Amino acid sequence: MNPRTDRRGLRRGATMVLTAVMMTAILGFVALAVDTMVLAVARHQLGTAADSGALAGAAALADERRLVPDAPIDVIMTAAHDRAREFTRENPVLGRQPVIAPNPTNEQDGDVVLGYMADPTDPASPFLTSALLAPMFNSVQVRAARSADRGGIVPAFFSRALGFEGTDVRHSGTASALNYRIAGFKADPDRNADVLPIVLDRQTYSDMISPATATTDQFRYDPVTGEVKSGSDGIQESQLYPVKNGYPGNWGTVKVGVSNNSTSTLGAQIRYGITSQQLNTYPGGQIKLNLTDPQGNRYMMLEGNPGISSGIKDDLEAIIGQGRALPIYDPNGSGGNGNNAQYKIVDFAPVRVLSVNFKGNPKYVIIQPAMMRDETAIPGEISSDWTSGGLVRLHLTR
DSSP states (O other): OOHHHHHHHHHHHHHHHHHHHHHHHHHHHHHHHHHHHHHHHHHHHHHHHHHHHHHHHHHHHSOGGGGSTTOOHHHHHHHHHHHHHHHHHTSOBTTBOOOOOOOTTOOTTSSEEEEBOSOTTSTTSOOBOOGGGGGGOOEEEEEEEEBTTBBOOEEOSSGGGGTOOEEOEEEEEEEEEEEEEEEEEEOBTTBOBOBOSBOEEHHHHHHHHOTTSOOBOOEEEOTTTOOEEESOOSOOBEEEESSSOSOTTTTTBEESSOSSOOHHHHHHHHHHOBOHHHHTTSGGGEEEOOEEOTTSOEEEEEEEOSOOOGGGHHHHHHTTTOEEEEEEEEEEEEEOOGGGOEEEEEEEEEEEEEEEEOSSSSOEEEEEEOEEOOTTEEEEEEESOOTTOEEEEEEEOO
C-alpha cells in the first residue's frame, strides 16, 4: 500500500466532511438572511400602512364642518376613525390586508386613536385623548400589527429548520392636521397663490369670526359638492363689499405684484390667483408680514388700486365656493385716496366667496371663513380654534 495514496484519500475524506459541515452552515445563514429580508419587507409595509392610515385620518379631521361653532365633532371623529382604518387596510402586508380593530369609544390602547397634540412638531408633545378636548382634536394614531390575532405572524420560510416559526411585527404611525394662521405667500413656478386682491378692515373681519357678534348666515356651502345655496350652514358671514373697507375712489382693491391694476389684471388675480412672476417682484419672491410696528405687531403695506369695477363681477362669481386668502388691514396706519391709498396689512384670512351682486341696490359680495390648503402659503402660528378657518397642513409626527 502506498502511504501517499492513503494520505490523499484521508485528505479527500476530511475535505468532504468539512464541505458538508460548511454547506449546512452556509445554507442556514442564507435561510436566515432570506427570512430576515422578508421580515424587513413586512416591517416596511406595515409602517407604510400605519402611516397612510394616520395621514388619512388626520386629513378627515380637517373637516369644513369644524368652522361651525357647535361642530358635530362626534360625526367628524367617526369619519376620521373610519378613514384611518380604510386607508390602513388598503396597504397589504406580505399580500395580506392588515387587521385593524374598530375603536368606537376611542380607548387609548385601540388600533385607531384620535387625540390632541399641542405641538405635533415636538416628538415629546403628549398625545391627549380626553373627551373634553375633542373639539380640539388634531391627531390620529394608528397601531398596526401582524401577530397571531392580527392576520398571523410574519412566517419563517427557510429558517424553520433552525427552530424559527415566525415573528410578531408591530408599527405605529401618528399624523396631525394643523390649522395655521397665514404669514404670507411664496412664489412657486408650478402654481399661483390664492390671494384675493381686495382688503377688508380688521373690525369687520373680527365681527364675522366672533361668536359674540351678531352677523348674518344666509348661505350654505356644501364641502362635498363645492356648491353654495341659500340657507343657513351655521357659519357666520360678512360683506366684503360694500363696507368701510377702503378709502374714497378705492374701496379696498389693491395692487399685488403689479404697478398698474387694470380691470383685466385685477380680474385675473381674483380668478386665478397671484402668479409667481408677480410674487417675484417682492424680496425673496415672498409677500409676507415682514415689518414690525412699535407695539411689536407684524404687518406689510399694499398700495391701493383706483376703485372697484363691475367688470370683476364675473371673476368673483367664478370663485364662488373656493377658498381665498383675504388681506386684512388696520385703519390705524392706513390712509389715502384712490391710487394713493396705502393699506397696513396685518393678517391674511382664509375666506370663501358665497354670493355676488353688482346689479341694482344693494350691491354686495358675501364671504365666510374657510379652510385653505394652498401650497404657496407660508404657515404662521398654530391655532387650536377651527371656527375661524385657517391654513391646513398635514404632518407625519411620529
